[in-house]
Amino acid sequence: MKPAPFDYVRAGTLAEAHEVLGLEGGEASVIAGGQTLVPLLSMRMARPAVLVDIMGIEELANIAAEDNSIRIGAAVRQAELLAWPALKQRQPLLALALPWVGHAQTRARGTVCGSIALADPSAELPLALVALGGQVILSSAATVRRVTADDFFTGLMSTARADEELIEAVLFPCSRDGEGYAFREFARRHGDFAIVACAAMASSSNTRLAIGGVADRPSACDLGTLDGSALDDALNEFAWSLEARDDLHATSRYRRELVRRLGRETIEEARRCCA
Amino acid sequence: MLRLSAAARHRVAFELNGRAVEAEAEPRMLLTDFLRQRLGMTGTHVGCEHGVCGACTIEIDGVPARACLTLAVQVDGARLRTVEGLETAPGRLSMLQEAFRRHHALQCGFCTAGILMSLDWYLRVCPDPTEGDVRKFLGGHLCRCTGYVPIVAAALDAAQRFRESPADV
Numbered sequence: 501m502k503p504a505p506f507d508y509v510r511a512g513t514l515a516e517a518h519e520v521l522g523l524e525g526g527e528a529s530v531i532a533g534g535q536t537l538v539p540l541l542s543m544r545m546a547r548p549a550v551l552v553d554i555m556g557i558e559e560l561a562n563i564a565a566e567d568n569s570i571r572i573g574a575a576v577r578q579a580e581l582l583a584w585p586a587l588k589q590r591q592p593l594l595a596l597a598l599p600w601v602g603h604a605q606t607r608a609r610g611t612v613c614g615s616i617a618l619a620d621p622s623a624e625l626p627l628a629l630v631a632l633g634g635q636v637i638l639s640s641a642a643t644v645r646r647v648t649a650d651d652f653f654t655g656l657m658s659t660a661r662a663d664e665e666l667i668e669a670v671l672f673p674c675s676r677d678g679e680g681y682a683f684r685e686f687a688r689r690h691g692d693f694a695i696v697a698c699a700a701m702a703s704s705s706n707t708r709l710a711i712g713g714v715a716d717r718p719s720a721c722d723l724g725t726l727d728g729s730a731l732d733d734a735l736n737e738f739a740w741s742l743e744a745r746d747d748l749h750a751t752s753r754y755r756r757e758l759v760r761r762l763g764r765e766t767i768e769e770a771r772r773c774c775a
Numbered sequence: 776m777l778r779l780s781a782a783a784r785h786r787v788a789f790e791l792n793g794r795a796v797e798a799e800a801e802p803r804m805l806l807t808d809f810l811r812q813r814l815g816m817t818g819t820h821v822g823c824e825h826g827v828c829g830a831c832t833i834e835i836d837g838v839p840a841r842a843c844l845t846l847a848v849q850v851d852g853a854r855l856r857t858v859e860g861l862e863t864a865p866g867r868l869s870m871l872q873e874a875f876r877r878h879h880a881l882q883c884g885f886c887t888a889g890i891l892m893s894l895d896w897y898l899r900v901c902p903d904p905t906e907g908d909v910r911k912f913l914g915g916h917l918c919r920c921t922g923y924v925p926i927v928a929a930a931l932d933a934a935q936r937f938r939e940s941p942a943d944v
Contacts, residue, residue, distance in 0.1 A: 501824040505781035508802035508848050516776040531849075538844045539825035542805070549781075551802070553849065579838065603915030605893060606826060608838040609845065690914040 503541035507550045511557055517666055518641040520552045526663040528552055533577055535602065535610035536618040560668065565590055569634070569671040578607040578615070578625075590674045592773075593632060593699060596683035597624045603691040613667045616652075619659045622693035622713040624685070626653060628672070630718040631699035631710035635671040640664045646671075653717040679703050680774025684766045686758055688749070695750045696758035700770035707767050709735075714742040714755050723767070731767070735760050779848060789853045791816070792860030800847040807831045809847035810857065818858040818888050822917070829916035832889035833857045839893045858888035861895060871895055874933035875926075882920035890916050890926060898934050906931060 511517035521528055529548035531537050532555055540546040554560055560575035563584050570590055572581060578601055581587065581594065588595040601607055601615065601624045615625040616636065629636075629649040636652045638645050638661055652660050661667065675681065685697040697712040710720035721738045723731065739759035744752035779785045779802045787809065788797035798813035807824070810816045810833075822830030824843045831842040834856035861869045868876065871894055881887040890913070897904070897912050904912070909930045913923060 502805070502808075503803040505801065505803050507781045508779040508846070510777040510779075512776055520776075531846075534846065534849065535826065535841075535844050538805070538846065541803075542824055542843075551846075555849075603829075604897075604912065605829065605832055605839045605841055605915050606844070609835070609840045690911050692914075 501542045503538075504544055504547045506541075506548055508553065509550060510553045514557055514559060514639070514666075514668070515641070517552050517554050517557060518639065518664075520550060521664045521666060522641045524550050528663075530554055530574075530617070530666055532574060532614045533610040534614075535606045536614060536620070554666070565674065569673045570594075571637075571669050571671050572612045573669045574611065574613040574667050576612055578602075578610050578612055579604070581612055582607065591632070591672050592675055593628055593681040593683060593701065594672060596681060597628045597699060600624050600683070600685050600690075600694070600697070606691075613670055616670055617659065617661065617667050619653050619657050619717065620693065621656060621715060621717050622695075622697065624683075624694070624697060624712065627697055627699050627710055627712035627718040628683075629670060630720050631701060631708065632673050633720075634673060636661075636667055637669045637671065638662070638665040639668045640666070644668070649718075656716040676703075678774055680770045680772065682766045682769035682773060684762050684769075686762060696755055696762055698759075698763050698766040700763075700766040702767065702770035702774045704774070707771060709738070709763055709767055711738070711742060711759055711763065714739075714744045714759060731764065732760070735763050738763070785848065787847050787851050789850050789855055791855045792857060802846065802848050804847045806833075806842040806845040806847050806850060810842060813847075816857055816859055820885055820888055822885065822889075827917070828886070829889045829893065830886050832892045832916070834892055834896060837896075839896045856892070858891055861891060869895070870936055871898065871929075871933045874929040874936070878925040878929035878932060880921060880925040880929035886916055886918040886920075890918070894930050894933070898930070898937055902934060902938055904931070904934060 527549040531551045531553050555575050560573040562573045564571045582598045634649050635646045680702045682700045685694045687694050694713040699710045701708045707723045712718045726734050739756040744755040746752050784799035787800045800809050807821045810819050820830040822828035826841045826844045832839050833842045909927050
């Protein structure tokens with residue numbers, strides 16, 4: 501339970517971080533809050549030759565509302581976003597989901613982008629990004645590109661980020677008038693990874709439900725204005741499409757039932773909020 | 776750009792319980808091991824070493840965090856507080872620690888240092904919690920002895936005493 505040796509680089513600017521990632525490629529790992537990387541290092545599931553600490557890069561430390569979205573830099577901690585005064589008004593789903601991310605003690609250090617970089621299928625922030633149709637800004641010394649959440653999460657803890665790229669920021673769309681949001685999660689203990697997590701966004705013409713903890717990545721489904729048994733049927737179909745598997749925490753059947761029941765409750769709550 | 780080589784030890788300096796400290800660490804050294812082995816501050820315990828059990832919880836820059844999920848080199852220049860910093864005068868327990876003693880909120884004591892550090896912060900930011908609030912907050916800590924009941928009772932008792940005489944700590 502001790503990390504293997506690595507060099508530690510404290511980058512002062514984005515260009516310095518890009519330079520190290522460009523030179524070292526897959527041998528380097530970015531460290532921000534370290535709340536997901538340090539356990540992987542300790543268990544030696546990750547053995548980078550170099551760690552690049554980006555927390556000293558000032559330009560990554562900002563939360564900004566721009567072009568109808570919230571831009572969250574890679575050095576913004578989860579607790580900082582939760583304490584951002586405009587959060588609830590700009591994007592209620594984030595305000596609802598963030599208290600479920602780990603514990604106060606890990607949110608104090610962990611970053612928003614770090615959770616998205618790890619792409620754990622049970623984690624709340626990747627789920628919120630998929631539910632809202634957000635984007636990830638990836639940059640290297642030579643390029644900057646924006647990738648949609650659907651394209652970014654490519655599978656179990658794997659993403660579209662190339663070795664030389666850094667997640668510079670993520671963009672969460674702001675809420676619009678008339679939209680309602682809800683977030684529910686089932687776990688054995690508050691703060692554990694979710695067995696099933698549900699995020700819903702409802703407007704007068706559509707309801708979108710995203711599910712975490714079941715498939716190998718968060719998945720969303722647009723349910724229009726379906727109601728009654730038609731909504732149950734659609735949720736059942738969605739639950740089966742996620743190809744749940746049995747594990748130590750729950751059976752696949754149990755997970756599908758949670759998608760059907762908790763999913764429906766989440767949708768109803770979101771619809772009440774937009775009404 | 777500062778680069779610390781894996782093979783060497785590097786000076787790490789920070790404020791610990793109001794006092795400037797420094798020692799040397801390899802980049803891979805966890806903060807838990809740095810506190811215990813380099814600085815001899817063994818009040819902070821090492822449990823699961825992957826952030827789940829909460830035994831190593833300390834305060835970093837005014838908020839509780841897991842020392843086992845932190846590298847020593849990451850806290851260079853930071854302000855840290857550990858369980859050794861809770862006593863109000865040499866040998867005098869804090870109000871929270873006294874409440875733990877009164878309620879038998881510890882048995883083996885392994886988890887206690889972390890729980891104290893979390894609750895000390897929590898009762899400052901949330902001075903009037905319900906039992907449910909305390910239980911939810913304690914989700915970040917594992918105790919295998921007490922069943923949590925006396926820990927919750929101690930936290931609520933301490934909260935009430937803080938409210939009645941905040942100056943006493």
